[in-house]
Amino acid sequence: MPRSAPSPPPSTAKPTPPATRSRSPVSATDAHTEQDHHNPPRRRRPGVILAIVLLCQLMIGLDVTIVNIALPDIRADLHFSATGLAWVFNAYTLAFGGLLLLGGRAGDILGRRAAFVGGVVVFTLASLAAGLAANAAWLIIARVVQGLGGAFASPSVLALIATNFDEGPRRNRALGLFAAMFSASLATGLILGGILTQYANWRWVFFINVPIGLVIAALAPLFIGETPRRPGRFDTFGAVLATTGVGGLVYGFIRASTNGWSDPQTLTSCAAGAVLVALFVGNESRAAQPILPLRLFAQRNRAGAYVNMLLVPTTLFDVIYFVTQFLRDIRDYSPVRTGLAFLPLTLAVFATVRAVPRLVQRFGTKPVMIAGALLATAAMLRLAQLHPDSNYAAAVLGPLVLAGIGVGLTTVPLTITILAGVAPQDAGAASGVLQTMQWIGGGALGFAVLVTAYGTAVRGAGDGASGGNLPPDVQTHGIATAFATGAGFTALALLIALVVIRTVTPAPR
Template structure:
């Protein structure tokens, strides 16, 4: 693989880091920035609850389904070229979404954002890798890059609240445009092209089947809010399962698969990926209903709702360094069992919300406990994604971990929306605060059940000596979701 230096001077390299970190910030915050804006966007555009859900799902699904392909394109077509195309496309999609006049425009724009994010995110990580190939500077660069990724969700919640309250919900999309302009200019001036050498074939069949399979599965679960026994619901879910089975068959036979099956069939890694999907469903799907409860039921302003969601991120940020220090001493298994259990307790606390309950007593404790549990879980998950991975599969394993986070979020949100609709009486038109709270509580309970399942997965799959479970060498796992 070519490892041409991306910049020739030390100062240029750090400016490259600034530019690429801004890119990472945009990718991550766009997963949450619209959450706070959704109640106002729903009123402004007359969105149904299902359409509201797809504003989030379209981004996460497109991003997750195409992330592996985006990495291949970056390696083969050129990382700088792919990065610039992804950034420009992302900016145009953001501008279109800001001008959306209805549900179709907004959902399509969010889907395009996800597609172009799937190009620019892996390209940015690859460019960072070749810009800082080794040594202390590499460690510093990845630490900064990872910190920006970790802070992106919190930045999105607060920024979304500020823009929605003091400007307009549309600015939650338009805000990307000036950032894109700055990063595109910086990238064009500072970056140098690099690409992988050798036989570069794209797995088109694998890409089409996995994308269609996931979309069909998510859409089928979305239709389930109108009835599980309906022919269209069953048809889309069955079609999704069959297409994903076909994807696995294709990957076992092509010379250069989109996802080498050896990456996911390893017992420990496979368990970690399953748990990553559950974590995505909780962080992307489950907590979305917290924002709705704060604004629609409790009457919080968008800014206050964003700030009120921050204890979740703060708790993760506080617990994660502690888990990092514990990891070499006790190994990943205890953390991966305890983390989901603690997180499930937090969600069950949140499920006790009432229409006239106080934030400090009904919401804050659950948020803090949930954040503590997720902080315990995220640290070992990032490491186990690279357990036993050959160097040439490290990129695929890293991309798979990020992809499963997004895909888990989109699948989880579709399932939680179905549960919310049934519990709230949405299908019969009920929309009283009590009915809404019933729906939100049911979604939190469903997310808690998901975390309990994740704890069982850890018990069954995460086995072995701690020395064997933790990856060796200088592999770096950066969480982009």
């Protein structure tokens, strides 16, 4: 965690405008001038602010994977069908990713602290409801509401980092910790999910959010100052178009994995999704106050970084989901042992992101992200060679470490590139787009492509079968195919880093 700047002495005088000393218009100094003087924070401690918002990011990120290992228990207890069970994951990621842009805009209009705290409260209450679920419909609705709360809280996490830390080494260190929390929360969720499922009850994978959320909601008003409310309107129509459009594409891809591309419902869903996404882009180009300001893509480096922020997280979801399948179904690992198997991935991410700010300072963002994309591609290619007799130490451990290092080296420079030079009025929207690319791009749409590759390979190798108790060689073939597809994603990210993104000179110390 970066060191906190000393708190300024209390004063009742109106602060004088700060001297311009940062290249970014969204700096910690600017944040102080943007504070709402009618509701000032009791203390200004950047380190404490960072701890609060990162704790929120950890809580939200955990919920993507913490339920994975508990899914068999949830299915048995709430009588989910095999198809319906997938929506325990998809309901959250679609609602979360689909509403992130609206949540980012809400932070700009309502104030970032208000959006942050409100989202945390909704997320916490929905987590309690999910843990108390008595049937399948109840749980899916609670997961949707969880996604709604997370969508309003999460963009403010990144925006508050951008407005409380100057562009340069201090902000880079803070962004490094943010990237670590995003990546590590996915793997940590598997470890916690395994422990809670095996030694307690599946309901605790939701109950664990309640005390965390209460702590965040209590501390945020004490240490985080409110930003001014900027006049504006919510582009609700745009949010609906984006969410339903991507949802249609996701449903179409997942259905194609079991029914093939000749299925009329698959084709209809994909076509409708594509039309809705196109309408969304058209709506944003005409809207007076869009949730996705297209001007964010006018800068070449930022546009390339946004695309790569869609491609690279897909790799992490690929590894977590399919390695879990391989270890549980093929190698017969217990829930706890499966969760602990991801510990090297978590440690690799943490160690890497701690070093990335220094690497960026020395070499710039482009060389670091190129190295990360290379390592991530190598990890995917190695996992694409899995077979039923592959053991953890020889075939899985190394790629997990490589994937952790690769994602860590890539994500931090991409985040730095995206936030560099963002105007204050666009900070929330820019953060929302970044996280939308991570979650609805990588977590929902990109992951759906990988599931389609898996299902197609399984049907081809298993004479049309895509469910039930598959033979180990057939299931492993599908898993390996998904990893080969993931290697294509990382290779494309490497190409974009080489060709589209220009070298960025590190900010001076």
